[in-house]
Amino acid sequence: QLHILDEAGIAIIGLAHITGGCLTDNVPRVLPSGLRAQIDRSSWDPPLLFERLLAWSGMDRDEAYHVFNMGIGMVIVSSANQGPRIANALPDAVHIGALAVSDQPSPDVDFVA
Numbered sequence: 001q002l003h004i005l006d007e008a009g010i011a012i013i014g015l016a017h018i019t020g021g022c023l024t025d026n027v028p029r030v031l032p033s034g035l036r037a038q039i040d041r042s043s044w045d046p047p048l049l050f051e052r053l054l055a056w057s058g059m060d061r062d063e064a065y066h067v068f069n070m071g072i073g074m075v076i077v078s079s080a081n082q083g084p085r086i087a088n089a090l091p092d093a094v095h096i097g098a099l100a101v102s103d104q105p106s107p108d109v110d111f112v113a
Contacts, residue, residue: 005076008089014077018069024109025066027075031099031107037077039097042113046070065111072096 005012014030027037050070054061064070076086076093086093102108 004089005086008085010078010082010085010089012076012078016075016077018072018075020067022066022069023072023075027077027109028107030075030077033105033107034102035107036100036102036104037097037107037109038100038112039109040113041065041070041111043096044071044094062111 002012002015016026016030018026023037023039027039031037047070050064050068053059053068054064059067072094075096077099078086080098083095087095097112100110
């Protein structure tokens with residue numbers, strides 16, 4: 001679906017494919033030093049499968065966001081003004097967070113909900 005973004009003239013800063021290590025490991029890989037991704041877990045509903053895995057396993061929710069993608073397969077990093085254009089080009093896209101300045105030496109992720 002990247003060709004759709006390219007055709008719409010959307011400037012992409014980074015893309016993170018959410019695999020093993022999930023949001024906590026993969027998103028920082030596409031961020032420069034001095035930035036933190038603030039991800040709002042309440043911005044999407046994880047598929048029922050993940051909720052059932054959590055209930056069945058007794059796994060801590062924070063650990064689940066490190067092990068599973070919780071329904072987020074790809075993260076697009078762009079400037080805030082690109083949000084409406086992305087939503088128009090990819091109607092199923094969900095805005096899950098924002099970038100903030102960080103005093104940490106390496107990029108990281110902070111879950112805000």
